[in-house]
Amino acid sequence: MSTRLSAELRTAMSVELIDTAQLTWANALDELPKRSVSGIVDVAPLDGRILLTAELALLLGLIERLLGGQGLDRPTERSLTDVDRALTKRIFATLLDELSISFNDVAELSFGLVDIETERAPAQLAPLSEPTLAMTFEVKLGRASSTMVLLIPHRAIEPRAACPRSHRGRRRGHRRHGRRRQRRARRGRRAAARRGRLGRHVARARAQRCAPATSCAWTARPRRAP
Secondary structure (H helix, E strand, O other): OHHHHHHHHOOOEEEEEEEEEEEEHHHHHHOOOOOEEEEEEEEEOOOEEEEEEEEHHHHHHHHHHHOOOOOOOOOOOOOOOHHHHHHHHHHHHHHHHHHHHHHHHHHOOEEEEEEEEOOOOOOOOOOOOOEEEEEEEEEEEOOEEEEEEEEEEHHHOHHHHHOOHHHHHHHHHHHHHHHHHHHHHHHHHHHHHHHHHHHHHHHHHHHHHHOOOOOOOOOOOOOOOO
């Protein structure tokens, strides 16, 4: 993630996972930074929804870099313009592409941005008591340090949580072995059938070779009396 963002912004940038916690959805929303922008994220192929939130100051610094500025110090907070919103969506899409690479290796999941919320984080994505995994990242851009939080309600990834990738791999392996056994069994039955037909042909040929002749062109001459 750090490498791609640094290449796009043409400046040194680091992203580090600093904390993970299991909270309720309500408590996780309360822990989010006050001045932040939230991205509503679609989880494929499960059709679930999760939340990626970044501090407003971080996004303004990234936008300044994308527009050619320095963006080394913490910028003055302001409301996002239409241009800022478009660039913010681009930043979120880049972040989600990089997160998808990691989650695809673990659980075969990919993320896509649905929309962004600048006023407050949407609480309707999950029940308030829903168990939620909160992953907190520290993002350093120049001399400024900010936080980014990924909130994953249990219902959004429940099918994958109930069946980890290793189990799915074992199931696929069992299915492959089962198909191989079936193919071997079919080949064995076909071979047995061929052997049976060959045996019948051999038996028929032997029977025909050993059967007494029904007619013979040579007849023995009668002996003359002495």
